[in-house]
Amino acid sequence: MFFDGNYAKACNYMKDHKLIPNMLHKSRFNRQLHNLEMLMKDLFHQVGMILKETSDCTEYLLDSFPVPICDNIRIFHVKLIKSEDFRGYIASKKRYFYGV
Numbered sequence: 001m002f003f004d005g006n007y008a009k010a011c012n013y014m015k016d017h018k019l020i021p022n023m024l025h026k027s028r029f030n031r032q033l034h035n036l037e038m039l040m041k042d043l044f045h046q047v048g049m050i051l052k053e054t055s056d057c058t059e060y061l062l063d064s065f066p067v068p069i070c071d072n073i074r075i076f077h078v079k080l081i082k083s084e085d086f087r088g089y090i091a092s093k094k095r096y097f098y099g100v
Contacts, residue, residue: 007033066090068097 003009008026015023024032066088070078075087081098089096 066097066099068099070098071095 007029011023011026011029014020069080075098078098086098087096088099
């Protein structure tokens with residue numbers, strides 16, 4: 001939140017201020033972070049199931065917003081997503097993008 005999602009800046013800050021004296025290097029931290037992906041998905045799934053079981057409501061509201069991976073100017077160079085299913089339009093910004 002304070003470093004705009006830049007893990008390297010956050011790690012350097014924690015190391016410089018001795019908050020975590022044996023801070024992992026950027027590449028090792030990144031690998032460990034990616035290893036947690038399945039654990040985080042499972043955790044959110046379990047929390048969702050608990051909330052679903054404890055709630056007596058049968059209607060849910062899902063708020064979503066587009067997450068662009070690539071802007072329109074770079075669409076022809078995108079390598080992550082090739083399908084037109086992931087091409088969208090952000091009406092508020094009046095631009096196309098690839099993303100979810």
